[in-house]
Structure formats: structure tokens, C-alpha cells
Amino acid sequence: MIEKQLSVFIENRTGRLGEVLQVLKDSEVNIQSLSLADTTEYGLLRLIVDKPEIGKERLAAAGFSSMLTDVLIVRIPHNPGGLQNILKTVAEKNISVEYMYGLTITGDEASVVMKTSDLAKACEAFKE
Amino acid sequence: MIWNETKECMSREEMQNLQSARLRKLVDYVYHNVEFYRKKMQAIGLLPTDIKGIEDIEKLPFTTKDDLRDTYPFGLFAVPQSQIVRIHASSGTTGKATVVGYTRRDLDIWAECVARCMTMAGIGRHDVIQIAYGYGLFTGGLGAHNGAEKIGAMVVPMSTGNSKKLTTMMVDFGATAIACTPSYLLHISEVLQEEGLLDKIKLKAAVCGAEPWTEKMRQEIEKRLNVHAHDIYGLSEVMGPGVACDCEEHAGLHVCEDHFFPEIVDPKTLKGVADGETGELVFTTLTKEGLPLIRYRTKDLTSITREKCACGRTSARISRFKGRSDDMLIIRGVNVFPSQVEAALVNVEEVAPHYMIVVDRVNNLDTMEVQVELNSEFYTDEIRGIERLTKKIAHAISQAIGLNAKITIVQPGSLKRSEGKAVHVIDKRKYD
Numbered sequence: 001m002i003e004k005q006l007s008v009f010i011e012n013r014t015g016r017l018g019e020v021l022q023v024l025k026d027s028e029v030n031i032q033s034l035s036l037a038d039t040t041e042y043g044l045l046r047l048i049v050d051k052p053e054i055g056k057e058r059l060a061a062a063g064f065s066s067m068l069t070d071v072l073i074v075r076i077p078h079n080p081g082g083l084q085n086i087l088k089t090v091a092e093k094n095i096s097v098e099y100m101y102g103l104t105i106t107g108d109e110a111s112v113v114m115k116t117s118d119l120a121k122a123c124e125a126f127k128e
Numbered sequence: 129m130i131w132n133e134t135k136e137c138m139s140r141e142e143m144q145n146l147q148s149a150r151l152r153k154l155v156d157y158v159y160h161n162v163e164f165y166r167k168k169m170q171a172i173g174l175l176p177t178d179i180k181g182i183e184d185i186e187k188l189p190f191t192t193k194d195d196l197r198d199t200y201p202f203g204l205f206a207v208p209q210s211q212i213v214r215i216h217a218s219s220g221t222t223g224k225a226t227v228v229g230y231t232r233r234d235l236d237i238w239a240e241c242v243a244r245c246m247t248m249a250g251i252g253r254h255d256v257i258q259i260a261y262g263y264g265l266f267t268g269g270l271g272a273h274n275g276a277e278k279i280g281a282m283v284v285p286m287s288t289g290n291s292k293k294l295t296t297m298m299v300d301f302g303a304t305a306i307a308c309t310p311s312y313l314l315h316i317s318e319v320l321q322e323e324g325l326l327d328k329i330k331l332k333a334a335v336c337g338a339e340p341w342t343e344k345m346r347q348e349i350e351k352r353l354n355v356h357a358h359d360i361y362g363l364s365e366v367m368g369p370g371v372a373c374d375c376e377e378h379a380g381l382h383v384c385e386d387h388f389f390p391e392i393v394d395p396k397t398l399k400g401v402a403d404g405e406t407g408e409l410v411f412t413t414l415t416k417e418g419l420p421l422i423r424y425r426t427k428d429l430t431s432i433t434r435e436k437c438a439c440g441r442t443s444a445r446i447s448r449f450k451g452r453s454d455d456m457l458i459i460r461g462v463n464v465f466p467s468q469v470e471a472a473l474v475n476v477e478e479v480a481p482h483y484m485i486v487v488d489r490v491n492n493l494d495t496m497e498v499q500v501e502l503n504s505e506f507y508t509d510e511i512r513g514i515e516r517l518t519k520k521i522a523h524a525i526s527q528a529i530g531l532n533a534k535i536t537i538v539q540p541g542s543l544k545r546s547e548g549k550a551v552h553v554i555d556k557r558k559y560d
Contacts, residue, residue: 009507009509010539011538011542016539037511039511041536042514042537042538044509044510063540063542064539065540067508
């Protein structure tokens with residue numbers, strides 16, 4: 001399933017992450033999962049939220065550079081080898097993974113967020 | 129030791145007579161050989177014969193770096209290209225470099241001036257000198273080199289960029305002198321210390337220049353390396369290093385005023401100020417053939433004294449520099465104008481028109497950071513996308529100024545917007 005991910009560029013400065021979260025709270029945007037990629041200079045906060053468009057709009061109004069990116073949500077069985085299995089599928093189709101992070105675990109099922117080189121192709125591959 | 133006692137110890141009257149004769153000749157020369165000067169003089173109704181002595185210099189119009197830019201590349205040259213034997217270039221205020229040309233005689237005079245400076249620093253034919261200024265379009269390397277050869281020293285043309293090789297050769301060759309920027313020499317002293325070579329060197333003199341430094345920094349260099357450190361001054365437009373240097377008294381820099389006539393003017397009114405008062409240094413090249421300059425505004429702020437120095441020289445002395453009357457920065461010895469950085473950034477479509485240059489000195493080496501904002505559509509959530517952009521911006525800047533700057537992409541709106549005159553530079557370096 002292809003979903004909109006909300007991404008925010010943040011400078012590595014104390015309190016910046018908190019400010020982003022404050023904006024989302026004030027906008028009543030609920031966070032389902034997040035990943036923070038950091039370098040020495042800046043960080044990239046990637047979020048799966050219930051209302052990505054509203055989140056983007058409010059963050060922009062608050063002076064943050066935010067964007068929406070299509071990512072893949074993949075459900076996988078919650079057992080050893082579950083993730084490895086889908087990565088195998090991806091590799092066989094010659095699709096590369098740009099980044100990935102966990103989304104939810106419920107009962108015997110889990111899901112991950114994936115950004116790959118060719119989203120549509122990856123999506124098809126998983127359906128097969 | 130004095131290299132040229134006749135010229136360096138002339139009486140004031142003799143010097144003025146010499147300068148007057150040379151100025152008359154120069155004005156006649158540029159009037160007939162450089163259209164730019166002829167037109168400027170005609171515009172104010174001035175004839176070469178109106179200049180009778182050095183005191184008439186105030187009648188002549190000023191020349192600026194912008195004039196060199198407007199006549200880029202060779203418009204102010206006074207000789208046909210066939211007589212030019214060397215070109216050097218330095219930063220211009222915008223994209224174009226400031227180009228200077230030398231005839232063979234110009235190079236001889238330049239070497240003579242550097243020879244005087246080296247001698248002032250106690251360097252002579254028995255010395256082994258490492259030249260650690262950049263060789264190339266920058267005047268530092270080749271300029272110091274020719275002067276050091278002229279005094280007969282053994283010259284090691286190190287250039288810049290390899291501190292380890294420099295320290296190894298300093299020990300192995302028994303180098304007794306070095307010419308480089310003061311901050312680089314401090315860095316070298318640290319490398320020597322790390323390698324445990326400080327007690328193995330034979331260094332006794334250092335001729336440092338190409339960037340502003342303080343008396344405190346000079347003393348620090350002397351203490352760390354157990355050398356005599358001297359301040360050499362110059363600018364490519366006027367000649368290059370060797371225009372002035374301080375002697376063992378360290379009471380101001382002796383100007384080679386038989387070749388470069390110094391004036392100090394108020395940068396606002398452009399009227400001359402009294403000796404001892406601070407103003408902008410202006411030079412007229414009295415003997416140059418290739419690129420003669422009339423009342424060239426250096427933008428360097430200093431004061432002058434014409435009293436005889438305890439060293440025996442009578443030449444005019446300028447004080448340690450007190451800053452600039454424009455926004456030029458000197459980073460690792462390289463002249464940088466914020467306008468050059470701005471011009472480079474304008475050509476990168478992803479970058480928004482706000483930037484900040486942060487200059488600092490870490491471990492005695494200058495660092496330069498350029499903070500930029502991106503136009504909103506170019507922020508990406510991929511690290512490699514941002515890295516690619518950072519490299520692209522760094523490349524554009526390095527192409528423009530010849531220095532590698534660290535690029536930091538900041539959040540939109542985070543760079544300070546100024547209401548009046550934009551502030552684009554934060555210089556954290558301490559000069560005291």
C-alpha cells in the first residue's frame with residue numbers, strides 16, 4: 001500500500017524536534033510512527049501520521065521545511081525471517097531500498113515503512 | 129644589515145627630489161600610454177606638465193579595484209603585450225579576477241624590494257629559506273621566491289599544502305628561514321611539536337604576510353619557534369609582497385617609497401590626513417612599467433610616520449593595519465569579497481537569496497562556513513539529495529574564490545534578515 005509520509009528538515013539544534021512535535025500536537029495530527037535520520041549538520045524527521053496534508057501545511061506555516069513523500073507500507077508476518085523474505089523479493093526485482101523503519105506490531109502481524117527506488121514496481125512485486 | 133643603504137637611508141629632501149622626478153616621469157608616461165588615465169586627466173583639465181613635484185600628487189585622480197575590473201583584463205597596461213613577461217591575478221569584487229602584468233624590469237624591481245625586506249629580517253646568502261606561500265597566480269610564492277634568490281639564499285620552493293613534507297625538509301635541510309602566512313606558521317609550529325621536532329630545527333627568521341595579524345601573534349610565533357618574525361606587506365595591484373616590511377625594531381613597516389609612494393587619506397573625504405593619523409593607504413607606483421597605478425586605493429587602514437627609525441633607515445613607516453575600509457575578508461591568505469560568494473550562489477538555482485559567511489580560526493587555521501537556505505521546493509527528505517546539493521554549492525563557491533568552504537544548509541527563514549544594510553559575514557577570529 002502506498003501512503004504519504006510527512007518529512008521535515010531540521011537543523012541540529014536543541015529544541016527543534018520538540019517544536020515540530022508541538023506544531024503537530026496543536027494541529028491535532030496523530031503520529032503513528034517516526035524515524036529520525038541524523039547527520040552532523042541536520043536531521044530528517046520522517047513521520048507516518050493520520051493527517052499528512054494538514055501536518056505539512058501547519059509546519060510550513062510555522063517555518064519548517066516539510067514535504068510529502070510516497071512510501072510503501074508493507075505488512076509482514078511477525079516471525080523470524082518475515083522481513084528478510086520481503087527484502088529478498090525486492091532484491092530479486094532489482095529494486096533498491098533507500099530507507100526503512102518499523103510501523104506497528106499487532107498480534108502476529110507487523111508492518112514496515114519502505115522507500116524504494118521504484119515504488120509502483122515494488123508494490124506490484126509484493127502483491128504477487 | 130641594510131640591502132640598499134643609498135635608497136633606504138636617504139635624507140628626506142633627497143627622497144622627495146627622487147619621488148618628484150619619478151612622479152613627473154610617471155604621469156607623462158601614463159598620459160601617453162594609458163587611455164584610461166589620459167581621459168581621466170583630460171576630464172579634469174590636468175596636463176602632465178601641471179605635475180611639478182610630489183606635492184602635486186593630490187591633483188591626480190584616484191584609481192580603484194573597480195577600475196581594474198572595468199578594464200579587465202589588460203586595459204590599464206601601459207606596454208604592449210610583447211613586453212609583459214609575467215601575469216598574476218587576485219580576487220576581484222565580483223566574478224572577474226584582478227589581473228596584473230609585469231615587464232622584466234618590474235620583476236627586477238619587485239625582487240629588489242623583497243630583497244630589502246628579507247635583509248630587514250636578517251636573512252642573507254648563507255640562509256636556507258622555505259617559501260611556503262602558494263605558487264601560481266597568487267603573488268606570494270613567486271614574489272618571495274625571486275627576492276630570496278636575489279639575496280642569494282638557498283631557496284626551497286615548498287608552496288602550500290603539505291605541512292609534513294615542510295617540517296621534514298625544515299629539519300633535513302637545516303632551514304634557517306621561512307616565508308608564509310602567520311597563521312600557517314603557527315600551524316607549522318604545532319606540527320613540529322606533535323612530531324617532536326621543535327628542538328631539531330635551525331629556524332631563525334620568519335617573513336610573514338598576506339593576512340592581518342597582531343603584535344601578540346607575532347610574539348607568540350617568536351616564542352614558539354625561537355625565531356625573529358617580521359611582517360611583510362604588499363598587494364598584487366601595487367606589486368605583491370615586498371611593498372613594505374618591518375625591521376628588527378618592529379616599529380612599523382618600512383615602505384619602499386622610492387618605488388611606491390604612500391599617502392594616507394580619509395576614506396570619506398579622500399583628503400590627506402596628517403602623519404600619525406589613521407586613514408586609508410593609497411599608493412602610486414613610481415617606477416612600474418607594466419601596470420602603473422596612480423593613487424591606488426588599497427582600502428587598508430593605517431597611519432604613517434616619516435621619522436628616522438632606530439635601525440638607521442629613513443624610509444616612511446606604516447603602522448600595523450587597523451582594518452579595511454571595505455568588506456574584503458582575508459581567509460588563509462586569500463582575499464575574499466562577500467560579493468563573490470553571493471555571485472556564485474545566485475547561479476545555484478536551489479539556493480534562496482539569503483546566506484551567511486562564518487569565518488573562524490581553529491588550531492590556527494582559518495575556516496570558512498557558508499550557511500544557505502534552500503528554495504522551499506528543493507528541500508528533500510533524502511540525505512543523499514542534500515549531500516549532492518551541498519557538494520554542488522561547495523563547488524560553485526570554490527570555483528569562485530579558490531577556497532573550500534563548508535556548506536551548511538539551514539532551515540528556511542532561519543538566517544537573519546536585516547532591515548538596513550545586509551550583514552553577510554560573521555568573523556569570529558580574534559586578532560588580539
